[in-house]
Amino acid sequence: MFKGEIIAVGTELLLGQIANTNAQYISKKMAEIGVPIFYHHTVGDNSDRLKEVILQAKKRSNLIIFTGGLGPTQDDLTKEAAAETMNRKLILDEVSFNKIKAFFQQRNIFMTDNNKKQAMVIEGSTIFPNLQGLAVGIGLNVDRVHYVFLPGPPREMKPMLDQYVIPWIKKHYSGFTFFSKVMRFTGIGEAALEEQIIDIINKQDNPTIAPLANNGEVTIRLTAKAEDEAKALSLIHPIEKEIHQRLEDYHFANGEDNIEQIVFDTLKERKLTISASESITGGLIGTRFTSISGSSSIYRGGIICYSNDIKHRVLQVPQNVLNTKGAVSFETAKALAENTLQLFQTDIAISVTGIAGPEAVEEKPIGLVYIGLSEVGKQTVVKELHLSGSRDFIQSRAAKIAFYYLWKKLNERCKETNESFF
């Protein structure tokens, strides 16, 4: 049974220049394969302090995963310090060194000597190739402790972990499996969600139940401990079913896909196109659609109608509606959605108008948002929201709720009236 610990090496972390997202990524991956992590530790580019941290880690953990300090400069000293604590030597890995030399040759760049350092490995190591950079990763087992050395840049670290390190760890690991299943909810806050299943949470045992709010969604992670995956799943299933029944209205998926991806997949499956007119969200809905590869066949485009002039001239919101009802109104949201549908000639159009603050406008409260949804041949529906929080939070939440309504609509949980739709 592994007891894991992550050691991040880098003064930039201690200065707060970057967040230790590597520790999160590695922890998450370890949780997924059932390896418990008991500590994260961060230390600067200092050999003495690093050795002290390693000696301590060896006493309490039998899987130590390092990240950072594998590069070519003098500051990079993770392998060197660790080798000292193991009384092992560093040797050159010829295969890795040839790759480094080829890299420089192909680019016609002179290779400085310090690059050789990136191909040095501790005696007896397994090599983990670096698909995105030059510093090689390694794994080794010394005195019943397993060590893994990963580079610091996330774009190098992640593929190395996923493709080489996880299979290596699994090979050296035996015992119980922790198997997790993640249920995803939106349109409901964490507290309200918890309240509806508090009795289930209170009597949790195996599986454990961990709700977490993040970015406008709430996830529930069910983690069961069992000899194999099938047994773990059979423990998870009844709890999952019970939670689903109570929270069906908000439970949009299981796994890693967020609501944007789920909406996109559903639109694609049903061959529906969509467009958006965004005022308060300023392009967030477009950004979220277009971050998905292949989205141009579904999301045809949008208007960021940040000024009233554009709402009127480009999207034909009648001037008297803007004058009497205001840009943040039921009527404007309705006109925006309908005229966006016309302009973009899509199957569905969504509009979002509101007040993000910090200044109130039109003598209306900060956080007031209207979302309009127009569909070919159907009655347009408009929903009024009252959000609170910072400017960024209100903008981001308004975009998230727009996707929640789209999801509800697409799931035909709603009827074509204002009340029942929302």
Add this chain to the structure above:
Amino acid sequence: MFKGEIIAVGTELLLGQIANTNAQYISKKMAEIGVPIFYHHTVGDNSDRLKEVILQAKKRSNLIIFTGGLGPTQDDLTKEAAAETMNRKLILDEVSFNKIKAFFQQRNIFMTDNNKKQAMVIEGSTIFPNLQGLAVGIGLNVDRVHYVFLPGPPREMKPMLDQYVIPWIKKHYSGFTFFSKVMRFTGIGEAALEEQIIDIINKQDNPTIAPLANNGEVTIRLTAKAEDEAKALSLIHPIEKEIHQRLEDYHFANGEDNIEQIVFDTLKERKLTISASESITGGLIGTRFTSISGSSSIYRGGIICYSNDIKHRVLQVPQNVLNTKGAVSFETAKALAENTLQLFQTDIAISVTGIAGPEAVEEKPIGLVYIGLSEVGKQTVVKELHLSGSRDFIQSRAAKIAFYYLWKKLNERCKETNESFF
């Protein structure tokens, strides 16, 4: 002189459910006031392991900042474990408890007993009020070690740190000051930037010089150690001046403001309005403008012209241009910028069209991007870029470079010809 250490408490961190952004925030603030942080440590909601980590921290650090585990539930045990290691008792802080009671009374909610826990403090503590939540923070000095206890949620932790903890630490701190100045660059990669000042970096002493790439920008942090701020600044100034002279074309600001904010401030100062037509960036430019409060007077809006049909129908790119040159072409970028200027009636319009991948289109390479810039009464300029990386990276970098060109334009470093503008 303080030797600082941050201890984050929470099993959710070890499971990778969230990143330890608190450690970054606290470290950054400590660096700003010259308090060095030598370690970050993360431990789960487990009393024994937490006590072990505290006992170790006491041996190597004399300022220990905790974050997390101050809440009402049984899992929240940071103060309890720490009090044990100090042989001190927890006592009720009546003022904090009254605030908690008032909170529940105002909302007509029954207060469960466990909320009292959030007002319990270690004997001899200074109280740090929580402006955003119920769990009180504390600071105390026991056996020459200073302890600070902060809540885990960032929105509670940050204002408490800024308003109460930093003044408290400063009061207990004396000695040399570390003073930092941050120079910001964009339009140049970290490696190319370093190359231009490698001689300065190599002979660094006081101030130290730390380049860091993040999100399409490169910062250089100059940190000087001196008795006071004036002396630190006098050490920093000559180095700063030399670096500026060498990298003037990319040096857009000092401090915390990113290029988007600088462009926005400059447009505002000069009373210029702007609009954007975004294809490859899918709304990123709009999102970045509208994340700034008060942006509607400057950024009037934009079109997310994600499909060719919208480029033609809404933005009047001639069909024969789209047919013969393609949507990703010099000519399309030019037409988009010019017609956006007309449609939105702004002083400046920018257009971005390109291929983000992972599929190539129009038999053109992934990463090919055209940025157009049109201004009332001036010749439109178009720049061709060749980017590489993932889909997200190319989109985000294209948006960042659009802001870089805007900045260059606004700084009149460019002439009105295609060549010299870029």
